[in-house]
Amino acid sequence: MNWDWTAVSDFMPHFWDGLLVTLQILVLGSVISFVLGLVWALLTRVPSRWVTWPVGVVTEFVRNTPLLVQLFFLFYVLPEWGVTASAMTTGVIGIGLHYSTYTMQVYRAGIEAVPTGQWEAATALNLPLRRTWTAVILPQAVRRVVPALGNYVISMLKDTPMLMAITVLEMLGEARLFSQETFRFTEPLTVIGVAFIVISYLASLALRALERRLAH
Amino acid sequence: MTPGLWELVLKGVWVTVQLLVCSALLATAVAFAAGVARTHRLWIVRFLAGLYTEVFRGTSALVMIFWVFFVLPPAFGWQLVPLWAGTLALGLTYGAYGAEIVRGGLLAVDPAQQEGGIALSFTPWQRLRLILLPQAVPEMIPPFCNLLIELLKGTALVSIMGMGDLAFSGNLVRLALQESAEIYTYVLLIYFVIAFLLTRMMRGLEKKLKAGVGKGPVTKTARPEPAGIEAGAR
Numbered sequence: 001m002n003w004d005w006t007a008v009s010d011f012m013p014h015f016w017d018g019l020l021v022t023l024q025i026l027v028l029g030s031v032i033s034f035v036l037g038l039v040w041a042l043l044t045r046v047p048s049r050w051v052t053w054p055v056g057v058v059t060e061f062v063r064n065t066p067l068l069v070q071l072f073f074l075f076y077v078l079p080e081w082g083v084t085a086s087a088m089t090t091g092v093i094g095i096g097l098h099y100s101t102y103t104m105q106v107y108r109a110g111i112e113a114v115p116t117g118q119w120e121a122a123t124a125l126n127l128p129l130r131r132t133w134t135a136v137i138l139p140q141a142v143r144r145v146v147p148a149l150g151n152y153v154i155s156m157l158k159d160t161p162m163l164m165a166i167t168v169l170e171m172l173g174e175a176r177l178f179s180q181e182t183f184r185f186t187e188p189l190t191v192i193g194v195a196f197i198v199i200s201y202l203a204s205l206a207l208r209a210l211e212r213r214l215a216h
Numbered sequence: 217m218t219p220g221l222w223e224l225v226l227k228g229v230w231v232t233v234q235l236l237v238c239s240a241l242l243a244t245a246v247a248f249a250a251g252v253a254r255t256h257r258l259w260i261v262r263f264l265a266g267l268y269t270e271v272f273r274g275t276s277a278l279v280m281i282f283w284v285f286f287v288l289p290p291a292f293g294w295q296l297v298p299l300w301a302g303t304l305a306l307g308l309t310y311g312a313y314g315a316e317i318v319r320g321g322l323l324a325v326d327p328a329q330q331e332g333g334i335a336l337s338f339t340p341w342q343r344l345r346l347i348l349l350p351q352a353v354p355e356m357i358p359p360f361c362n363l364l365i366e367l368l369k370g371t372a373l374v375s376i377m378g379m380g381d382l383a384f385s386g387n388l389v390r391l392a393l394q395e396s397a398e399i400y401t402y403v404l405l406i407y408f409v410i411a412f413l414l415t416r417m418m419r420g421l422e423k424k425l426k427a428g429v430g431k432g433p434v435t436k437t438a439r440p441e442p443a444g445i446e447a448g449a450r
Contacts, residue, residue, distance in 0.1 A: 002290075064365055064411035065404045066372035069383050073404065076396035158276040165376050172279055185286035193283055197274035 007187040011178050015191060018174035025092055025160045025170060030153050032096025037103030041111060042133075044104070063101040068162050070094050075166040091163035099156050103149055110145035111137060146214055150207040154200050171195065217398065221389050225399075228385030229406060235302050235371045235381060236410075240364060242307025243314050250311065251318025252344065265315065272312035278373050281305040285377050302374040310367045317359045321352040354425040361418035365411050372407075382406060 043055045062070065071094045078085065085093075114137050122132040161172035169177065175188035253265035272280070284305040289295045296304065325348050333343035375384035386403040390396045 061404070061408055064369075065407045066369040066383065068369075068372040068375070069386065069400060069403050069407065072383070072387070072390075073396070073400040076390060077400060080395070080397060161276050161278040162373070164278075172276075172282065176282070179286070186291060189279065189283050189287050193275050193279050196276050196279055197271055200274045201270070 002186075004184065004187060007182065007184040008191060010182070011175070011184075011188045011191060014174040014178050015171065015188075015195070018169060018171035018192070019195065021088075021168065021173075022157070022160050022170040025088070025095065025163060025168070026153065026157050028092045029095040029099065029156055029160075032092065033099035033103050033152070033156070034149065036096060036100035038107050040100060040104035041107035044108065045111070059101040059104055062098060067095065067098045067159055068165060070098060071162060071166050087163075087167045091166055091168050095156060095159060095163070098159075099152055102152050106145045106148045106152070107141065109148075110141035113144055114140050143214060147207060147211040150203075150210065154203050154207070157200055157203065158196065217389070217393075217402075221392060224385045224388060225382070225402070225406075228380060228382040229410075231299075231380050232368075232371050232382040232410075235299060235306070235374065235379075236368055238299070238303040239306035239310065239371070240367060242303055243311040243363075243367065246307060246311030247314025247318050250315035251322065254315065254319045255322050257340075269312045269315045272309050273316070275309075277306065277309045277370050278376070280309050281373055281377060298374070298377065298379045302371070302377070302379055306367060306370050306374075310363060310370065313363055313366075314360065317356050317363065318352075320359075321356040322348055324355060325351050350429050354422060354429060354431065357418055357422035357425065361415060361422075364414050364418065368407065368411055368414065 040055055040059055044052050046052060071091060074090045074094045075087065078090065118136055118140065119132070122136045127136065160170055163170055164173040164176065167173070171192045175192050178188045179185045250265045250268055253261050254269070256262050256265070281302065284296070284301045285298075288301075329347050329351065330343060333347045338346065371381060372383040375381050375387065378384070382403055386399050389399040393399065
Protein backbone atom coordinates (compact mmCIF):
# COMPACT_ATOMS: atom_id res chain seq x y z
CA MET A 1 0.00 0.00 0.00
CA ASN A 2 1.39 3.37 -0.94
CA TRP A 3 -0.06 6.33 0.87
CA ASP A 4 0.72 9.80 -0.39
CA TRP A 5 0.09 12.69 1.99
CA THR A 6 0.52 15.29 -0.75
CA ALA A 7 -2.46 13.75 -2.55
CA VAL A 8 -4.44 14.16 0.68
CA SER A 9 -3.52 17.82 0.99
CA ASP A 10 -4.31 18.37 -2.71
CA PHE A 11 -7.70 16.79 -2.17
CA MET A 12 -8.64 18.76 0.96
CA PRO A 13 -10.00 21.91 -0.81
CA HIS A 14 -12.28 19.67 -2.90
CA PHE A 15 -13.23 17.79 0.24
CA TRP A 16 -14.47 20.95 1.97
CA ASP A 17 -16.53 21.87 -1.12
CA GLY A 18 -18.04 18.40 -1.13
CA LEU A 19 -18.72 18.45 2.60
CA LEU A 20 -20.60 21.72 2.25
CA VAL A 21 -22.79 20.27 -0.50
CA THR A 22 -23.39 17.08 1.51
CA LEU A 23 -24.51 19.10 4.53
CA GLN A 24 -26.77 21.26 2.35
CA ILE A 25 -28.42 18.14 0.93
CA LEU A 26 -28.77 16.74 4.43
CA VAL A 27 -30.42 19.87 5.88
CA LEU A 28 -32.79 20.48 2.96
CA GLY A 29 -33.62 16.77 2.63
CA SER A 30 -34.36 16.53 6.35
CA VAL A 31 -36.69 19.53 6.24
CA ILE A 32 -38.59 18.06 3.29
CA SER A 33 -38.82 14.61 4.88
CA PHE A 34 -40.00 16.00 8.25
CA VAL A 35 -42.73 18.13 6.69
CA LEU A 36 -43.85 15.63 4.05
CA GLY A 37 -43.73 12.74 6.52
CA LEU A 38 -46.09 14.61 8.82
CA VAL A 39 -48.41 15.28 5.88
CA TRP A 40 -48.47 11.55 4.98
CA ALA A 41 -49.03 10.58 8.61
CA LEU A 42 -51.98 12.98 8.93
CA LEU A 43 -53.44 11.86 5.61
CA THR A 44 -53.46 8.23 6.77
CA ARG A 45 -55.74 9.33 9.59
CA VAL A 46 -58.34 10.92 7.35
CA PRO A 47 -61.51 8.86 7.84
CA SER A 48 -61.94 8.06 4.17
CA ARG A 49 -60.69 5.01 2.34
CA TRP A 50 -60.28 7.11 -0.82
CA VAL A 51 -57.47 9.03 0.87
CA THR A 52 -55.78 6.47 3.13
CA TRP A 53 -55.56 3.73 0.53
CA PRO A 54 -53.69 5.66 -2.21
CA VAL A 55 -51.40 7.28 0.37
CA GLY A 56 -50.63 3.85 1.82
CA VAL A 57 -49.85 2.34 -1.57
CA VAL A 58 -47.67 5.23 -2.74
CA THR A 59 -45.61 5.45 0.43
CA GLU A 60 -45.19 1.67 0.60
CA PHE A 61 -43.99 1.72 -2.99
CA VAL A 62 -41.51 4.53 -2.42
CA ARG A 63 -40.19 2.91 0.75
CA ASN A 64 -39.59 -0.50 -0.84
CA THR A 65 -37.81 0.60 -4.01
CA PRO A 66 -34.21 1.79 -4.33
CA LEU A 67 -33.54 5.50 -3.85
CA LEU A 68 -31.00 5.31 -6.67
CA VAL A 69 -33.60 4.30 -9.25
CA GLN A 70 -36.01 6.90 -7.88
CA LEU A 71 -33.33 9.53 -8.39
CA PHE A 72 -32.80 8.36 -11.98
CA PHE A 73 -36.54 8.50 -12.49
CA LEU A 74 -36.78 12.08 -11.25
CA PHE A 75 -33.62 13.17 -13.03
CA TYR A 76 -34.48 11.74 -16.46
CA VAL A 77 -38.28 11.63 -16.52
CA LEU A 78 -39.19 15.05 -15.12
CA PRO A 79 -37.46 16.90 -18.02
CA GLU A 80 -39.45 14.71 -20.44
CA TRP A 81 -42.58 15.96 -18.73
CA GLY A 82 -41.40 19.54 -19.12
CA VAL A 83 -40.26 20.09 -15.53
CA THR A 84 -36.66 21.25 -15.42
CA ALA A 85 -34.75 21.49 -12.18
CA SER A 86 -31.06 21.42 -11.32
CA ALA A 87 -29.48 18.11 -10.32
CA MET A 88 -29.15 19.37 -6.76
CA THR A 89 -32.86 20.29 -6.50
CA THR A 90 -33.89 16.97 -8.02
CA GLY A 91 -31.65 15.08 -5.62
CA VAL A 92 -32.87 16.94 -2.56
CA ILE A 93 -36.50 16.36 -3.54
CA GLY A 94 -35.77 12.67 -4.23
CA ILE A 95 -33.99 12.00 -0.96
CA GLY A 96 -36.56 14.05 1.00
CA LEU A 97 -39.44 12.17 -0.59
CA HIS A 98 -37.79 8.79 0.04
CA TYR A 99 -37.16 9.51 3.71
CA SER A 100 -40.59 11.08 4.22
CA THR A 101 -42.00 7.56 3.86
CA TYR A 102 -39.86 6.53 6.82
CA THR A 103 -40.57 9.57 8.99
CA MET A 104 -44.25 9.02 8.29
CA GLN A 105 -44.06 5.73 10.19
CA VAL A 106 -42.28 7.50 13.05
CA TYR A 107 -44.93 10.21 13.30
CA ARG A 108 -47.66 7.63 13.13
CA ALA A 109 -46.18 5.72 16.05
CA GLY A 110 -45.82 8.99 17.97
CA ILE A 111 -49.44 9.97 17.34
CA GLU A 112 -50.67 6.54 18.37
CA ALA A 113 -48.62 6.75 21.57
CA VAL A 114 -50.53 9.84 22.78
CA PRO A 115 -52.83 8.53 25.53
CA THR A 116 -56.54 8.27 24.67
CA GLY A 117 -57.29 10.48 27.67
CA GLN A 118 -55.80 13.43 25.78
CA TRP A 119 -58.24 12.90 22.91
CA GLU A 120 -61.11 12.55 25.33
CA ALA A 121 -60.08 15.70 27.21
CA ALA A 122 -59.95 17.62 23.93
CA THR A 123 -63.45 16.38 23.10
CA ALA A 124 -64.68 17.24 26.60
CA LEU A 125 -63.32 20.78 26.25
CA ASN A 126 -65.11 21.03 22.93
CA LEU A 127 -61.88 21.95 21.10
CA PRO A 128 -62.26 22.17 17.33
CA LEU A 129 -60.37 19.49 15.38
CA ARG A 130 -57.69 21.92 14.29
CA ARG A 131 -56.92 23.02 17.85
CA THR A 132 -56.96 19.42 19.06
CA TRP A 133 -54.19 18.58 16.61
CA THR A 134 -52.06 21.71 16.86
CA ALA A 135 -52.33 22.32 20.60
CA VAL A 136 -52.82 18.87 22.15
CA ILE A 137 -51.81 15.91 20.01
CA LEU A 138 -48.93 17.06 17.82
CA PRO A 139 -46.84 18.82 20.52
CA GLN A 140 -46.84 15.59 22.54
CA ALA A 141 -46.39 13.28 19.57
CA VAL A 142 -43.53 15.21 17.97
CA ARG A 143 -41.61 15.54 21.24
CA ARG A 144 -41.72 11.77 21.61
CA VAL A 145 -40.38 11.04 18.15
CA VAL A 146 -37.44 13.47 17.96
CA PRO A 147 -34.81 10.78 18.70
CA ALA A 148 -36.24 8.44 16.05
CA LEU A 149 -36.29 11.28 13.51
CA GLY A 150 -32.65 11.97 14.37
CA ASN A 151 -31.76 8.39 13.50
CA TYR A 152 -33.23 8.88 10.05
CA VAL A 153 -31.19 12.05 9.59
CA ILE A 154 -28.08 9.96 10.24
CA SER A 155 -29.12 7.30 7.76
CA MET A 156 -29.96 10.02 5.26
CA LEU A 157 -26.40 11.31 5.63
CA LYS A 158 -25.18 7.89 4.54
CA ASP A 159 -27.44 7.93 1.48
CA THR A 160 -26.32 11.36 0.25
CA PRO A 161 -23.46 9.84 -1.86
CA MET A 162 -26.13 8.42 -4.19
CA LEU A 163 -26.70 11.92 -5.50
CA MET A 164 -23.32 11.56 -7.17
CA ALA A 165 -25.06 9.30 -9.71
CA ILE A 166 -27.11 12.26 -10.93
CA THR A 167 -24.00 14.50 -11.20
CA VAL A 168 -24.26 16.33 -7.87
CA LEU A 169 -20.75 17.05 -6.62
CA GLU A 170 -21.06 16.08 -2.98
CA MET A 171 -18.21 14.38 -1.06
CA LEU A 172 -18.10 11.18 -3.09
CA GLY A 173 -18.61 13.08 -6.35
CA GLU A 174 -15.66 15.33 -5.54
CA ALA A 175 -13.56 12.31 -4.62
CA ARG A 176 -14.37 10.56 -7.87
CA LEU A 177 -13.63 13.65 -9.93
CA PHE A 178 -10.30 14.10 -8.14
CA SER A 179 -9.44 10.42 -8.69
CA GLN A 180 -10.19 10.64 -12.39
CA GLU A 181 -7.94 13.68 -12.76
CA THR A 182 -4.99 12.45 -10.74
CA PHE A 183 -5.36 8.62 -10.79
CA ARG A 184 -5.10 8.60 -6.99
CA PHE A 185 -8.00 6.52 -5.67
CA THR A 186 -6.80 5.44 -2.23
CA GLU A 187 -6.42 8.81 -0.54
CA PRO A 188 -9.64 10.65 -1.49
CA LEU A 189 -11.84 7.58 -0.95
CA THR A 190 -10.29 6.87 2.44
CA VAL A 191 -10.57 10.51 3.49
CA ILE A 192 -14.28 10.65 2.75
CA GLY A 193 -14.84 7.19 4.29
CA VAL A 194 -13.27 8.40 7.54
CA ALA A 195 -15.21 11.67 7.27
CA PHE A 196 -18.49 9.74 7.09
CA ILE A 197 -17.60 7.67 10.14
CA VAL A 198 -16.58 10.77 12.12
CA ILE A 199 -19.65 12.80 11.15
CA SER A 200 -22.12 10.01 11.85
CA TYR A 201 -20.40 9.23 15.17
CA LEU A 202 -20.56 12.87 16.26
CA ALA A 203 -24.17 13.06 15.12
CA SER A 204 -25.09 9.99 17.15
CA LEU A 205 -23.40 11.48 20.25
CA ALA A 206 -25.34 14.72 19.75
CA LEU A 207 -28.53 12.74 19.31
CA ARG A 208 -27.95 10.82 22.53
CA ALA A 209 -27.45 14.10 24.40
CA LEU A 210 -30.67 15.47 22.90
CA GLU A 211 -32.50 12.31 23.89
CA ARG A 212 -31.37 12.71 27.50
CA ARG A 213 -32.53 16.34 27.58
CA LEU A 214 -35.93 15.48 26.14
CA ALA A 215 -36.40 12.67 28.65
CA HIS A 216 -36.70 15.17 31.51
CA MET B 217 -39.83 -2.26 -25.36
CA THR B 218 -38.61 -4.96 -27.74
CA PRO B 219 -38.10 -8.61 -26.66
CA GLY B 220 -34.33 -8.07 -26.82
CA LEU B 221 -34.54 -5.27 -24.30
CA TRP B 222 -36.74 -7.35 -22.02
CA GLU B 223 -34.08 -10.04 -22.15
CA LEU B 224 -31.57 -7.44 -20.98
CA VAL B 225 -33.84 -6.50 -18.09
CA LEU B 226 -34.28 -10.16 -17.13
CA LYS B 227 -30.51 -10.63 -17.08
CA GLY B 228 -30.36 -7.63 -14.78
CA VAL B 229 -32.95 -9.20 -12.48
CA TRP B 230 -30.86 -12.37 -12.35
CA VAL B 231 -27.70 -10.46 -11.38
CA THR B 232 -29.64 -8.54 -8.72
CA VAL B 233 -31.04 -11.76 -7.28
CA GLN B 234 -27.59 -13.42 -7.26
CA LEU B 235 -26.07 -10.42 -5.54
CA LEU B 236 -28.95 -10.25 -3.07
CA VAL B 237 -28.64 -13.92 -2.10
CA CYS B 238 -24.82 -13.87 -1.78
CA SER B 239 -24.65 -10.67 0.23
CA ALA B 240 -27.60 -11.70 2.42
CA LEU B 241 -25.77 -14.93 3.29
CA LEU B 242 -22.54 -13.08 4.05
CA ALA B 243 -24.40 -10.42 6.05
CA THR B 244 -26.22 -13.07 8.12
CA ALA B 245 -22.98 -14.90 8.92
CA VAL B 246 -21.20 -11.67 9.85
CA ALA B 247 -24.19 -10.40 11.83
CA PHE B 248 -24.38 -13.51 13.98
CA ALA B 249 -20.61 -13.69 14.50
CA ALA B 250 -20.32 -10.01 15.48
CA GLY B 251 -23.59 -9.91 17.42
CA VAL B 252 -22.69 -12.93 19.54
CA ALA B 253 -19.15 -11.59 19.99
CA ARG B 254 -20.61 -8.40 21.45
CA THR B 255 -22.05 -10.42 24.33
CA HIS B 256 -18.75 -12.27 24.94
CA ARG B 257 -17.09 -12.43 28.38
CA LEU B 258 -13.73 -11.04 27.23
CA TRP B 259 -13.67 -7.27 26.77
CA ILE B 260 -11.25 -7.46 23.84
CA VAL B 261 -13.68 -9.61 21.82
CA ARG B 262 -16.54 -7.24 22.66
CA PHE B 263 -14.38 -4.27 21.74
CA LEU B 264 -13.31 -5.65 18.36
CA ALA B 265 -16.87 -6.61 17.43
CA GLY B 266 -18.07 -3.18 18.58
CA LEU B 267 -15.38 -1.46 16.52
CA TYR B 268 -16.42 -3.40 13.43
CA THR B 269 -20.08 -2.50 13.82
CA GLU B 270 -19.38 1.18 14.53
CA VAL B 271 -17.02 1.56 11.57
CA PHE B 272 -19.22 -0.23 9.05
CA ARG B 273 -22.44 1.33 10.29
CA GLY B 274 -20.81 4.73 10.32
CA THR B 275 -19.78 4.80 6.70
CA SER B 276 -21.95 4.88 3.64
CA ALA B 277 -22.64 1.69 1.64
CA LEU B 278 -21.77 3.45 -1.61
CA VAL B 279 -18.45 4.75 -0.25
CA MET B 280 -17.71 1.19 0.89
CA ILE B 281 -18.43 -0.14 -2.60
CA PHE B 282 -16.08 2.44 -4.12
CA TRP B 283 -13.45 1.50 -1.58
CA VAL B 284 -13.68 -2.22 -2.33
CA PHE B 285 -13.59 -1.60 -6.08
CA PHE B 286 -10.83 1.01 -6.23
CA VAL B 287 -8.71 0.90 -3.08
CA LEU B 288 -8.47 -2.81 -2.30
CA PRO B 289 -6.98 -3.93 -5.63
CA PRO B 290 -3.90 -1.63 -5.64
CA ALA B 291 -3.49 -1.85 -1.87
CA PHE B 292 -3.41 -5.62 -1.56
CA GLY B 293 -2.68 -6.63 -5.10
CA TRP B 294 -5.79 -8.66 -5.73
CA GLN B 295 -8.70 -7.84 -7.94
CA LEU B 296 -12.11 -9.23 -7.09
CA VAL B 297 -14.71 -10.34 -9.62
CA PRO B 298 -17.39 -7.58 -9.55
CA LEU B 299 -20.00 -9.94 -8.08
CA TRP B 300 -17.73 -10.81 -5.15
CA ALA B 301 -16.61 -7.24 -4.65
CA GLY B 302 -20.26 -6.16 -4.45
CA THR B 303 -21.06 -9.06 -2.14
CA LEU B 304 -18.16 -8.16 0.14
CA ALA B 305 -19.04 -4.47 0.40
CA LEU B 306 -22.79 -5.00 0.87
CA GLY B 307 -22.41 -8.04 3.13
CA LEU B 308 -20.03 -6.30 5.51
CA THR B 309 -22.04 -3.06 5.62
CA TYR B 310 -25.43 -4.65 6.20
CA GLY B 311 -23.88 -7.31 8.42
CA ALA B 312 -22.92 -4.52 10.82
CA TYR B 313 -26.55 -3.40 11.01
CA GLY B 314 -27.57 -7.04 11.50
CA ALA B 315 -25.09 -7.43 14.34
CA GLU B 316 -27.03 -4.84 16.33
CA ILE B 317 -30.24 -6.79 15.71
CA VAL B 318 -28.61 -10.02 16.90
CA ARG B 319 -27.21 -8.33 19.99
CA GLY B 320 -30.58 -6.78 20.81
CA GLY B 321 -32.33 -10.12 20.30
CA LEU B 322 -29.91 -11.97 22.58
CA LEU B 323 -30.22 -9.32 25.30
CA ALA B 324 -34.02 -9.48 25.11
CA VAL B 325 -34.14 -13.14 26.15
CA ASP B 326 -35.28 -13.46 29.76
CA PRO B 327 -32.12 -13.58 31.97
CA ALA B 328 -33.70 -16.46 33.92
CA GLN B 329 -33.23 -18.64 30.83
CA GLN B 330 -29.51 -17.91 30.83
CA GLU B 331 -29.33 -18.58 34.59
CA GLY B 332 -31.23 -21.83 34.15
CA GLY B 333 -28.61 -22.91 31.63
CA ILE B 334 -25.81 -22.04 34.06
CA ALA B 335 -27.56 -23.95 36.86
CA LEU B 336 -27.75 -27.00 34.61
CA SER B 337 -24.00 -26.53 33.92
CA PHE B 338 -24.37 -26.06 30.20
CA THR B 339 -21.24 -24.78 28.50
CA PRO B 340 -21.46 -21.22 27.06
CA TRP B 341 -21.69 -22.68 23.56
CA GLN B 342 -24.51 -25.03 24.58
CA ARG B 343 -26.37 -22.17 26.27
CA LEU B 344 -26.09 -20.10 23.12
CA ARG B 345 -27.07 -22.90 20.76
CA LEU B 346 -29.79 -24.63 22.77
CA ILE B 347 -31.29 -21.90 24.93
CA LEU B 348 -30.60 -18.37 23.67
CA LEU B 349 -30.69 -18.63 19.89
CA PRO B 350 -33.87 -20.72 19.51
CA GLN B 351 -35.74 -18.10 21.55
CA ALA B 352 -34.00 -15.03 20.19
CA VAL B 353 -34.02 -15.82 16.46
CA PRO B 354 -37.82 -15.69 15.90
CA GLU B 355 -37.88 -12.24 17.52
CA MET B 356 -35.10 -11.09 15.19
CA ILE B 357 -36.98 -11.97 12.02
CA PRO B 358 -39.10 -8.77 11.63
CA PRO B 359 -36.09 -6.42 11.94
CA PHE B 360 -34.10 -8.74 9.68
CA CYS B 361 -36.91 -8.53 7.15
CA ASN B 362 -36.61 -4.74 7.10
CA LEU B 363 -32.85 -5.06 6.75
CA LEU B 364 -33.28 -7.47 3.84
CA ILE B 365 -35.41 -4.89 2.03
CA GLU B 366 -32.71 -2.29 2.71
CA LEU B 367 -30.16 -4.72 1.29
CA LEU B 368 -32.27 -5.22 -1.82
CA LYS B 369 -32.35 -1.45 -2.27
CA GLY B 370 -28.61 -1.38 -1.62
CA THR B 371 -27.88 -3.81 -4.46
CA ALA B 372 -28.88 -1.09 -6.92
CA LEU B 373 -25.71 0.78 -5.90
CA VAL B 374 -23.42 -1.63 -7.74
CA SER B 375 -24.87 -0.35 -11.01
CA ILE B 376 -22.76 2.78 -10.48
CA MET B 377 -19.71 0.53 -10.71
CA GLY B 378 -20.92 -0.81 -14.03
CA MET B 379 -22.15 -4.14 -12.78
CA GLY B 380 -25.05 -5.32 -14.95
CA ASP B 381 -27.80 -5.46 -12.35
CA LEU B 382 -31.43 -4.40 -12.74
CA ALA B 383 -30.77 -0.67 -12.26
CA PHE B 384 -27.89 -0.83 -14.76
CA SER B 385 -29.95 -2.59 -17.41
CA GLY B 386 -32.60 0.06 -16.82
CA ASN B 387 -30.03 2.70 -17.72
CA LEU B 388 -29.00 0.78 -20.83
CA VAL B 389 -32.60 0.52 -22.00
CA ARG B 390 -33.04 4.25 -21.40
CA LEU B 391 -30.04 4.95 -23.63
CA ALA B 392 -31.35 2.57 -26.29
CA LEU B 393 -34.87 3.98 -26.37
CA GLN B 394 -34.08 7.62 -25.53
CA GLU B 395 -37.12 7.50 -23.31
CA SER B 396 -37.10 7.09 -19.54
CA ALA B 397 -40.56 7.07 -17.97
CA GLU B 398 -41.58 3.60 -19.13
CA ILE B 399 -38.41 1.67 -18.32
CA TYR B 400 -37.86 3.27 -14.92
CA THR B 401 -41.46 2.55 -13.98
CA TYR B 402 -40.92 -1.10 -14.89
CA VAL B 403 -37.64 -1.25 -12.96
CA LEU B 404 -39.25 0.26 -9.85
CA LEU B 405 -42.17 -2.17 -10.14
CA ILE B 406 -39.82 -5.15 -10.41
CA TYR B 407 -37.94 -4.02 -7.29
CA PHE B 408 -41.24 -3.60 -5.50
CA VAL B 409 -42.38 -7.10 -6.45
CA ILE B 410 -39.10 -8.61 -5.24
CA ALA B 411 -39.44 -6.71 -1.95
CA PHE B 412 -43.02 -7.92 -1.58
CA LEU B 413 -41.99 -11.55 -2.15
CA LEU B 414 -39.16 -11.21 0.39
CA THR B 415 -41.57 -9.81 2.99
CA ARG B 416 -43.94 -12.72 2.44
CA MET B 417 -41.09 -15.21 2.71
CA MET B 418 -39.81 -13.72 5.95
CA ARG B 419 -43.28 -13.69 7.45
CA GLY B 420 -43.64 -17.40 6.70
CA LEU B 421 -40.23 -18.07 8.24
CA GLU B 422 -41.16 -16.15 11.37
CA LYS B 423 -44.35 -18.17 11.80
CA LYS B 424 -42.46 -21.41 11.36
CA LEU B 425 -39.70 -20.50 13.82
CA LYS B 426 -42.18 -19.22 16.41
CA ALA B 427 -44.18 -22.42 16.20
CA GLY B 428 -40.87 -24.27 16.80
CA VAL B 429 -40.52 -22.73 20.27
CA GLY B 430 -44.25 -22.91 21.01
CA LYS B 431 -44.87 -19.15 20.66
CA GLY B 432 -46.72 -18.78 17.42
CA PRO B 433 -50.42 -18.92 16.83
CA VAL B 434 -51.28 -22.62 16.66
CA THR B 435 -53.13 -22.74 13.39
CA LYS B 436 -54.48 -26.26 12.95
CA THR B 437 -55.35 -27.37 16.47
CA ALA B 438 -56.84 -24.10 17.68
CA ARG B 439 -59.74 -24.63 20.02
CA PRO B 440 -63.05 -23.88 18.32
CA GLU B 441 -64.35 -20.37 18.99
CA PRO B 442 -67.96 -20.05 20.10
CA ALA B 443 -70.09 -18.97 17.18
CA GLY B 444 -70.67 -15.25 16.82
CA ILE B 445 -67.46 -13.98 18.46
CA GLU B 446 -65.51 -13.96 15.23
CA ALA B 447 -67.98 -11.70 13.47
CA GLY B 448 -68.20 -9.21 16.31
CA ALA B 449 -64.48 -8.94 17.10
CA ARG B 450 -63.46 -8.09 13.52
